Amino acid sequence: MDLLRFFTAGNVDDGKSTLIGRLLYDSESISTDVxxxxxxxxxxxxxxxxxxxxxxxxxxxxxREQGITIDVAYKYFSTQKRxxxxxxxxGHAQYTRNMFTGASTAQLAIIxxxxxxxxxxxxKRHSIISAVLGIPxxxxxxxxxxxxEYREDRFKEIVSxxxxxxxxxxxxxxxxIPASALNGDNVVHTSSNLSWYKGLPLLSYLETVEVDQFNxxxxxxxxxxxxxxxxxxxxxxxxxxxxxVLSGAFSVGDQVTVLPSGLTSKIATIESNLKExxxxxKNQPVVLHLEDDLDISRGNTIVLSSALPATEKEIEATIxxxxxxxxxxxxxxxxxxxxxxxxxxxxxxxxxxxxxxxxDLESDGELKLNELAKVxxxxxxxxxxxxxxxxxKTGAFILINENTNNTVAAGVIH
Amino acid sequence: MNDYLDELExxxxxxxxxxxxxxDRPALLFSGGKDSICLVxxxxxxxxxxxxxxxxxxxxxxxxxxxxxxxxxxxxEELGERLIVRKVEDTIIKNRLQDARGKFPSRNALQTNTxxxxxxxxxxxxxxxxxxxxxxxxxxxxxxxSVRDEFGQWDPKLQRPELWSIYNGKIHKGENVRVFPIxxxxxxxxWNYIQRENIQLPEIYFTHERECVLTENGxxxxxxxxLNLDENDVLVTRKxxxxxxxxMTCTAAxxxxxxxxxxxxxxxxxxxxxxxxxxxxxxxxSEAAMEDRKKxxxx
Numbered sequence: 001m002d003l004l005r006f007f008t009a010g011n012v013d014d015g016k017s018t019l020i021g022r023l024l025y026d027s028e029s030i031s032t033d034v035x036x037x038x039x040x041x042x043x044x045x046x047x048x049x050x051x052x053x054x055x056x057x058x059x060x061x062x063x064r065e066q067g068i069t070i071d072v073a074y075k076y077f078s079t080q081k082r083x084x085x086x087x088x089x090x091g092h093a094q095y096t097r098n099m100f101t102g103a104s105t106a107q108l109a110i111i112x113x114x115x116x117x118x119x120x121x122x123x124k125r126h127s128i129i130s131a132v133l134g135i136p137x138x139x140x141x142x143x144x145x146x147x148x149e150y151r152e153d154r155f156k157e158i159v160s161x162x163x164x165x166x167x168x169x170x171x172x173x174x175x176x177i178p179a180s181a182l183n184g185d186n187v188v189h190t191s192s193n194l195s196w197y198k199g200l201p202l203l204s205y206l207e208t209v210e211v212d213q214f215n216x217x218x219x220x221x222x223x224x225x226x227x228x229x230x231x232x233x234x235x236x237x238x239x240x241x242x243x244x245v246l247s248g249a250f251s252v253g254d255q256v257t258v259l260p261s262g263l264t265s266k267i268a269t270i271e272s273n274l275k276e277x278x279x280x281x282k283n284q285p286v287v288l289h290l291e292d293d294l295d296i297s298r299g300n301t302i303v304l305s306s307a308l309p310a311t312e313k314e315i316e317a318t319i320x321x322x323x324x325x326x327x328x329x330x331x332x333x334x335x336x337x338x339x340x341x342x343x344x345x346x347x348x349x350x351x352x353x354x355x356x357x358x359x360d361l362e363s364d365g366e367l368k369l370n371e372l373a374k375v376x377x378x379x380x381x382x383x384x385x386x387x388x389x390x391x392x393k394t395g396a397f398i399l400i401n402e403n404t405n406n407t408v409a410a411g412v413i414h
Numbered sequence: 415m416n417d418y419l420d421e422l423e424x425x426x427x428x429x430x431x432x433x434x435x436x437x438d439r440p441a442l443l444f445s446g447g448k449d450s451i452c453l454v455x456x457x458x459x460x461x462x463x464x465x466x467x468x469x470x471x472x473x474x475x476x477x478x479x480x481x482x483x484x485x486x487x488x489x490x491e492e493l494g495e496r497l498i499v500r501k502v503e504d505t506i507i508k509n510r511l512q513d514a515r516g517k518f519p520s521r522n523a524l525q526t527n528t529x530x531x532x533x534x535x536x537x538x539x540x541x542x543x544x545x546x547x548x549x550x551x552x553x554x555x556x557x558x559x560s561v562r563d564e565f566g567q568w569d570p571k572l573q574r575p576e577l578w579s580i581y582n583g584k585i586h587k588g589e590n591v592r593v594f595p596i597x598x599x600x601x602x603x604x605w606n607y608i609q610r611e612n613i614q615l616p617e618i619y620f621t622h623e624r625e626c627v628l629t630e631n632g633x634x635x636x637x638x639x640x641l642n643l644d645e646n647d648v649l650v651t652r653k654x655x656x657x658x659x660x661x662m663t664c665t666a667a668x669x670x671x672x673x674x675x676x677x678x679x680x681x682x683x684x685x686x687x688x689x690x691x692x693x694x695x696x697x698x699x700s701e702a703a704m705e706d707r708k709k710x711x712x713x
Contacts (some may be wrong), residue, residue, distance in 0.1 A: 001417070001418055002417075002418060003418035003421055003422075072555070073551070073554045073555055074547045074554050074555075074597070074598065075548075075554065076547070076548045076598070076600045078602075083418050085598055097575050098575065100575060100577065101575045101576055101577055104577040104578045105577075105578060105579075225428070225431040225432060225434070225435045226431045226434045226435045226461075226467075228461060228463070228464040229464065230463050230464045230465065235463055238463065238464075240464075242431050242460065242461070243431065244424060244427075244428050273459060274458070274459060274462055283421065283424050284424060285423075285424050285427040285428060285431075285459070285460070298435045322575045334584070336580055336582065337580070338579065338580060339432065339435055392578070393578075393579075396577070396578050396580070397580070398575075398577055398580050398582060400582055400584055402584075405582070405584040405585055405586060406574055407574045407575045407576070407577075407582045410575065410577045
């Protein structure tokens, strides 16, 4: 059985949490004690008699009090066909950074649109984030169809509006489903209210949708997380480089280059799952041994010598600023790419991205919470990277403020 | 890497190795329960043939099941890894704390004192735990690397963004990070993994006859010396097992005939009640019980 990770995004009142609640409820993934608690809570908040499905995902006291989602909630369910991890992300503009968080690990985005309102600024923002993060597939769920009398022409109108926007921002694969999460129309079960709709209801769609992984290159990349040196009598010379294969595949005997040093060697052995294996593939945790005794430490990148990544001290990137405090040129920053960390400075904000038009705006020299910008970064040590659109794992990074230790930005390298 | 268990395992090993790479003095909180036993199994895959880059740490409430304690000692010895045990009893005496009271005296809250003291004593900068997001709704909100201030407090409104598989473990002195490598596993995933990897568990996870107190809300609590029973309490002997292994005073048994891991998996697939809902008295107190405990430094 495989695993599908998706995230949901939408406006504050588009009914995201209700939709997830409906998916879990109608697919019988909620246990009876949780339903009991929910029923009790729904009464406490004075809503009408029905269970408030949003309470399933709004796990914090403040969220339940304010009736909004503040932070990403992860939910898990499975059917006979697939296992799912849902990141339910906040709709409120103030929490866009948390949406970025939930989206970064997703293979599919579900963007909710209120059928009455159509495409809004938030819809555009969420779509742009999906585009920047290279989400392989986007599903636009046009919700609250009950409030537009389940009209097909309204659905078609929104589909057409969204298609032109998706083209503008370069989203590759987009699908559309009409639904009413509140009434359960077309979520798990098809609905006679939407008899004109010939596609799959949401759950069947999720069970069968193909999310092609990155359709870019798949060059062999590995980064050292930790050096295993038992230093015991029996294993005196043992020196293994522990980490996960980030992309591509490695085999024993492969000629490899260690970066940033540029030294070369051959793979002597590969250990995985506590035994020696002839080769290892993407995502697999391994311990690599090289034929030569080189100076290699955490954060170093090992690649096949036949396909080297770029190794530079200056990079161009698109970043999303995530800190409450606006960027100050005096801030000391660290860049972290997987296990590689180095001092970094934003040398220039080249342009900002307008979230309504996706056009580049002239920079005003500022970077505030939730803003997207194209920047020029200078690093203390050279980073080995691939363009994010080709290889996500080696093209993504975060920026850490050295003073507060907070993660202040997330970025993708061009 | 098509199977979801491979994917979850790879993610957990990656996280464990990040802890080893980023922190000077990490620890693995080990309770003798199935989730922390899985963590130990994952640590073997992450670090062998080397030693674990962290000790196993157990905060002993004094109300633990003897079977879990025996299992803990045996496992640490077999693996040749360092085990540190700190007792809630000692914290109570030293700090003249009021011990838990009532019919089912739970030292759950007191445990936090001992945990924070132990973190201070050994200057741990990271504590690895087996908490899962599917267990409880506050946990569903927590990051894999969860930064706690010097009082161990979790601030759910000020969590660091956590993107891709890039974990920011930078902290100031005195702060520490709680790390949850199996955040994305469900109860069923854990059992499927135990089955696939043939992981050994304490016997109380499997069916056995036990004398229990039948509580007012129908839960079965093992009869033990720590309970304060009176003549109205009903004692029954049932075939039971434990879905979670916590304290004897606040963890209920479930009626079960499950004799093997396969039986347990079948039982969970059919179960209509969640893991914590079935077994924990402490979460029934209020809707935000777990959130409040975490804000106070609890795991």
